[in-house]
Amino acid sequence: MTEMTYRDALNAAMLQEMDRDDSVFLLGEEVAEYDGAYKVSRGMLERYGERRVVDAPISELGFAGLCVGAAMAGLRPVCEFMTFNFSFLALDQVINSAAKMLYMSNGQIPVPIVFRGPTGAALQLSAQHSQACEVYYAHAPGVKLVAPGTPADAKGLLAAAIRDDDPVAVMEGELLYNVRGEVPDGEHVVPLGVADLKRSGGDVSIITHGKMIHVALQAAGQLAHDGIEADVLDLRSLRPLDVDAILATVARTNRAVYLEEGWPFAGVGAQVASLIQQEAFDDLDAPVARVTQADVPMPYARNLEQLAKPGAKAVVEACRKVLYLA
Amino acid sequence: MSSARTEKGDAPGGVAAPAAQGGPGKGGIAGFSREELHGLLAEMLLYRRFEEKAEEAYAIGKIGGFCHLHIGQEALAAGAIGPLRSDDQVITAYREHTQAIAKGISPRAAMAELFGRADGCSGGRGGSMHLFDPSVGFYGGHGIVGGQIPLGAGLAWAIRYRGGDQICLCFMGDAAVNQGAFLESLNMSAIWRLPIIYVVENNGYGMGTAFPRVSVTEVESRSGACGIPAHTVDGQDVLECYRFFEALAEEVRGGDGPHFVNAVTYRFRGHSMSDPVAGTYRSRKEVESQTKERDPISLLRDRMFEAGLLTPEELQAHDNRAQELCADAVDFAGSSPTPDPATLHDxxxxxxxxxxxxxxxxxxxxxxxxxxxxx
Incomplete structure (x- = not known):
């Protein structure tokens, strides 16, 4: 184990995969000479040269489509979006090309591509740079999606995403890049579709993904002061979705709160709550609660931004509510 | 390379006015052997008959959804894809039945796909707009205008990445040049000198909108901003197309970077089977005049007649053969099973x-x- 930042863990995953497979290349804005807008690709141009580490023009639709085309020909592109906010320009190629190509071609043309970059809000970046993009991707059959919350998962999930034969969106967090943690040395791959119980409690289940695991753990710490022990289940992968792990924690606690950075309408929590009521109705002692961003575009002013973001306080309140303590 | 240029006419849609084709020689008929000429004629007849069969089948409900016919534009399937190597790649939009056949998909597999059957080249999952067979270098069949252009650049990227000497031919309609994906892809292709030829099948209309109504510049000028050489060819003259693409393919194969071709053609049918041939957006007279004077098959036929290289009996034999192949394709499609319901999630x-x-x-x-x- 080595302690490293989330940023360096992502870098390590790309080195691990590019060293073992020449068909993997990295393409995106500022990834080469500039070492990455968030320095995730630091040193990679020097290591692999400009054939495999490629600066793209600011043409999200174009370069995402080019990467999809390269994947159709059997290469394994890692297509970096400076943030997934910018990938809305590219969604035609993600949804209409990458997600549907294998199906439309009756299995003849797999698209083994990774789309990666940060999702969600950072600090005072305002409305257009601060939104959770998970559901736009996870909605489409044909796409897989992971959202690592720790450096170890960042390395392992990105490696698995690169090896997977389907389009995989790897959604990172701008505020996670400096987070430090222990990361296994050597080859490290975390399979898609396996959730991780980041904290074992037993009184209430906080289910979440990505950056929000840190908010969930903070809330769990506060609840513990009052003698309430929470499970914190990190889904890690939204598609495939580890339904068994969700049902297991709900069976143990009988109470669930879904925490996510995105908006409520058709959010990840809506999907998970639907699954729980369909498949674990008899286990529930309270309706599933949800904690999301306020249903507004992200405001700039610091005080309004804090109000809009889902925080530990809201999670604690939701947990107390499903425990009938509020 | 001498790019053949047509006179720009004032006809609606920026379609070049019918140019006098001259006699044998102008299109280089002497440069083609008798066998080659008969081969091209037979190919185009096959494409025409295939589309006519699709038209019939659509009319009686055997084919559903959207169905865009290539009738009138066959010279571009024969003349642009014909000179390619089997390991070269073709990607295109949704008016692609004949291009798929030109690249090597059988009329049976193409027709079965139109019928939505299990033996279709996409297993019945794609339909008219999504024919695929990468084993013959045909990468679809794409339904969003311009969506195939960055994909084509990606195919060419992969060729260059692997150090191959194949090329990619990426077709689009004239309306696609107004999509952002077009400019973005051409720019990247130029930066990275990708082995790709972009071919605009300029039939003058994006669905029912004449090109000059949505652009103040000509199609040919659109690649200049990216530094990509542009050419205009007569897309109704299969011999001109064939020689032109034959030479251009070798230049691009040799590392010349991307090229852009404005192939002037005409759509003899409506945008799709559910759209009118003429009406509010173009006159019946215009369509009739184009059909009469600019039919790529008639043009080649007449030149072969004039040169004494074709007899009416030979023509009839080619046509019979084309009709047989297409009737067989329809029979095959009709008897192919529908996809197994158990495969829905496959x-x-x-x-x-x-x-x-x-x-x-x-x-x-x-x-x-x-x-x-x-x-």
Whole structure:
């Protein structure tokens, strides 16, 4: 184990995969000479040269489509979006090309591509740079999606995403890049579709993904002061979705709160709550609660931004509510 | 390379006015052997008859959805794809039946796909707009205007990445040059000198909108901003197209970077089977005049007649053969089974992960409950 930042863990995953497979290349804005807008690709141009580490023009639709085309020909592109906010320009190629190509071609043309970059809000970046993009991707059959919350998962999930034969969106967090943690040395791959119980409690289940695991753990710490022990289940992968792990924690606690950075309408929590009521109705002692961003575009002013973001306080309140303590 | 240029006419849609074709020689008929000429004529007749059969089948409900016919534009399937190597790649939009056949998909597999049958080249999952067979270098069949252009650049990227000497031919309609994907892809192709030829099948209309109504510049000028050489060819003259693309393919194969071709053609039918041939956006007279004077098959036929290289009996034999092949394709399609309902969820994912659910419509839950893998 080595302690490293989330940023360096992502870098390590790309080195691990590019060293073992020449068909993997990295393409995106500022990834080469500039070492990455968030320095995730630091040193990679020097290591692999400009054939495999490629600066793209600011043409999200174009370069995402080019990467999809390269994947159709059997290469394994890692297509970096400076943030997934910018990938809305590219969604035609993600949804209409990458997600549907294998199906439309009756299995003849797999698209083994990774789309990666940060999702969600950072600090005072305002409305257009601060939104959770998970559901736009996870909605489409044909796409897989992971959202690592720790450096170890960042390395392992990105490696698995690169090896997977389907389009995989790897959604990172701008505020996670400096987070430090222990990361296994050597080859490290975390399979898609396996959730991780980041904290074992037993009184209430906080289910979440990505950056929000840190908010969930903070809330769990506060609840513990009052003698309430929470499970914190990190889904890690939204598609495939580890339904068994969700049902297991709900069976143990009988109470669930879904925490996510995105908006409520058709959010990840809506999907998970639907699954729980369909498949674990008899286990529930309270309706599933949800904690999301306020249903507004992200405001700039610091005080309004804090109000809009889902925080530990809201999670604690939701947990107390499903425990009938509020 | 001498790019043949047509006179720009004032006809609606910026379509070049019918140019006098001259006699044998102008299109280089002498440069083609008798066998080659007969081959091209037979190919185009096959494409025409195929589309006519599709038209019939659509009219009686055998083919559903959208169905865009290539009738009138056959010279571009024969003349642009014909000179390619079998390992070269073609990607195109949704008016692609004949291009698919030109690249090597059988009329049977193409027609079965139009019928939505299991033996279709996309297993019935794609339909008219999504014919695929990468084993012959045909990468579809794409339904969003301009969506195939960055994909074509990606195919060419992969060729260059692997150090191959194949090329990619990327077709689009004239309307696609107004999409952002067009400019973005051409720019990247120029930066990275990708082995790709962009071919605009300029039939003058994006659905029912004449090109000059949506652009103040000509199609040919659109690649200049990216530094990509542009050419205009007479897309109704199969011999001109064939020689032009034959030479250009070798230049691009040799490392000349991307090229852009404005192939002036005309669509003899409506935008799709559900659209009128003429009406509010173009006159019946215009269509009739183009059909009469600019039919790529008639043009070649007449030149072969004039040169004494074709007899009426030979022509009839080619046509009979084309009609037989297409009738056989229809029979094949009609007798091919519909896709097995049990395959509905097949090929959504290439890799079914060991853990977690990929399908949220209840299918995985059902499988788990009945003892199958919890996928």
């Amino acid at each position: 090929h959504v994912y290439a890799e079914i992960n060991d853990r977690g659910r990929l399908f949220l419509d209840g299918r995985d839950a059902e499988r788990a409950a009945t003892g199958g893998a919890a996928r």
